[in-house]
Amino acid sequence: MEGLRFLVVEDSPTMRQLISFSLKRFKGCKIVEAVDGVDALKKLQTEEVDMILTDINMPVMDGLKLVSLVRQNAKTRDLPIIIITTEGAQEDRDRGLALGANAYISKPIQSSHLLKVIGDVIEKAP
Amino acid sequence: MVEDHSDIFSKSQEFLQMLSKQKDFIQDLLKENERLRYEVAALRPRSGETDGLLRQEIELLKKRLEQLDLEKREVEAAYQRVEEENKDFAQRYVEIEDQNNNLANLYVASYQLHSTLDFQEVVHIVMEIIINLIGAEVFAIMLLDEKTNELGTIAQEGHDAAKPLPTVRIGEGILGTVSKTGEPYYINQAGAGYAVDFLHPLAAIPLKIKENVIGVISINKLLVQKDAFTAVDYELFSLLAAHAATAIFSSKLYSQSERRLTTIQGFLDLLTAPPQKG
Known part of the structure; x- marks a missing residue:
C-alpha cells in the first residue's frame, strides 16, 4: 500500500494533524486536507485521491451530506470513504454506512485501529 | 532238489547283496x-x-x-x-x-x-483536545480570578447553555479543592446511577504553571462509545495541566499587552497629532 492519496476532511486542526500523522505510516502517501464538505468537493475537482476520511460534524457542509454527494457523482462514486466522528451511537453508525460510507470509526481514534480499518477497506475495494 | 538248492543259493546271494548295499548305504549315511x-x-x-x-x-x-x-x-x-x-x-x-x-x-x-497566541483560539484548541483526544461530551474550562479567589467558567460543552455555570470558591467542593491543592481528581468509571453534575465531575484537572494553579478543567461526561479513562488520557491530563495552562496564560497576557499597546498607541497618536486649525 504505497503512494496512497488521502483526502482528510476535518474542521478541527488538531484532528487533521493527528490523522495525517497516523497516515504517514503509509509509505509515500499524499494527504490533501479540507476543512468541511464544500472544501472537500472543491478539492475533489482538482485532486486525484484514493480514499476519503471525513468527520461528520462540520460547519458549512457536514460529513453525511458529503458522503451522499460523493456517491452521487459518477467520477467519485466508487471512492472508499471512512467516517471518523465523535458520534458513536449505533443509529449514527448505521446512518453513515447506509449513505455509502465503507467504514465508521468513533473518536477518540487509535492510530493502529485507523490503519487497520484503512487496510481492510482497501482490500475490499473493487 | 538241486533246483531247490540253487534257488536257495541265489536267494542267499541276493540277500547278501542286499545286505552289502545296506551296509554301503549305512556307511554313506554315517559319513x-x-x-x-x-x-x-x-x-x-x-x-x-x-x-x-x-x-x-x-x-x-x-x-x-x-x-x-x-x-x-x-x-x-x-x-x-x-x-x-x-x-x-x-x-x-x-x-x-x-x-x-x-x-x-x-x-x-x-x-x-503552542501554535497560537490568540486567547480564544487557545481555548478552542483545549476544547478540541478534550473532545477529540480524550473523548469527553460534557465538560467546562474554568479560570481562577485572583481578585475574588473564585473559579469562573470561560468555555463549556454539553452543559445547558441557558443556565450559566456557578462560580466556585477556592477550597470549596471538588473543584475548589483541586484548585487549592493542585492535585487532580478522578473517578475512573461513573457508576450506574451517575448523572451529570457540574460540581461532582468524573475528572478535575488543575491548570498549573509550576505550583501556581490558574484554573481547572472539569469533565462531567464521556462520549457514549467511551466507558472509562485510558492510560493515554492520564498522560493528556498531565500535558493539559502544564501546557494548556501556559498556553492560556501566555495568550491572555499577549492579548492584554496588545490591548494596552493599542491604548498607548492611541494616546501617542493624540499627542503627536498636528494641532487642528481653529
Missing part, C-alpha cells in the same frame, strides 16, 4: 552324518559371531536413538524458547504501538496548544 556334524560344528562359532554383531548394531542403534531423543528434546526446548520470545515480541509490538499512539496524541496536543 554324511559325520560331514554334517562337522559342518554344524563349523557353523556354530559363526552364528555366535553374527549374534555379537547384531548386538553391537542394536547397541549402536539404541545409543543413536537416545542421542536423537536428546536432540529432539533440545529442539523442543529451543522451539518453546522461540515461541516464548515470539509472544514477548508480539506483546512488545502492541505496547510500542500503544506508546506510538500516545506519543502522537501528546505531540499533536502540545503542537496545537
Whole structure:
C-alpha cells in the first residue's frame, strides 16, 4: 500500500494533524486536507485521491451530506470513504454506512485501529 | 532238489547283496552324518559371531536413538524458547504501538496548544483536545480570578447553555479543592446511577504553571462509545495541566499587552497629532 492519496476532511486542526500523522505510516502517501464538505468537493475537482476520511460534524457542509454527494457523482462514486466522528451511537453508525460510507470509526481514534480499518477497506475495494 | 538248492543259493546271494548295499548305504549315511556334524560344528562359532554383531548394531542403534531423543528434546526446548520470545515480541509490538499512539496524541496536543497566541483560539484548541483526544461530551474550562479567589467558567460543552455555570470558591467542593491543592481528581468509571453534575465531575484537572494553579478543567461526561479513562488520557491530563495552562496564560497576557499597546498607541497618536486649525 504505497503512494496512497488521502483526502482528510476535518474542521478541527488538531484532528487533521493527528490523522495525517497516523497516515504517514503509509509509505509515500499524499494527504490533501479540507476543512468541511464544500472544501472537500472543491478539492475533489482538482485532486486525484484514493480514499476519503471525513468527520461528520462540520460547519458549512457536514460529513453525511458529503458522503451522499460523493456517491452521487459518477467520477467519485466508487471512492472508499471512512467516517471518523465523535458520534458513536449505533443509529449514527448505521446512518453513515447506509449513505455509502465503507467504514465508521468513533473518536477518540487509535492510530493502529485507523490503519487497520484503512487496510481492510482497501482490500475490499473493487 | 538241486533246483531247490540253487534257488536257495541265489536267494542267499541276493540277500547278501542286499545286505552289502545296506551296509554301503549305512556307511554313506554315517559319513554324511559325520560331514554334517562337522559342518554344524563349523557353523556354530559363526552364528555366535553374527549374534555379537547384531548386538553391537542394536547397541549402536539404541545409543543413536537416545542421542536423537536428546536432540529432539533440545529442539523442543529451543522451539518453546522461540515461541516464548515470539509472544514477548508480539506483546512488545502492541505496547510500542500503544506508546506510538500516545506519543502522537501528546505531540499533536502540545503542537496545537503552542501554535497560537490568540486567547480564544487557545481555548478552542483545549476544547478540541478534550473532545477529540480524550473523548469527553460534557465538560467546562474554568479560570481562577485572583481578585475574588473564585473559579469562573470561560468555555463549556454539553452543559445547558441557558443556565450559566456557578462560580466556585477556592477550597470549596471538588473543584475548589483541586484548585487549592493542585492535585487532580478522578473517578475512573461513573457508576450506574451517575448523572451529570457540574460540581461532582468524573475528572478535575488543575491548570498549573509550576505550583501556581490558574484554573481547572472539569469533565462531567464521556462520549457514549467511551466507558472509562485510558492510560493515554492520564498522560493528556498531565500535558493539559502544564501546557494548556501556559498556553492560556501566555495568550491572555499577549492579548492584554496588545490591548494596552493599542491604548498607548492611541494616546501617542493624540499627542503627536498636528494641532487642528481653529
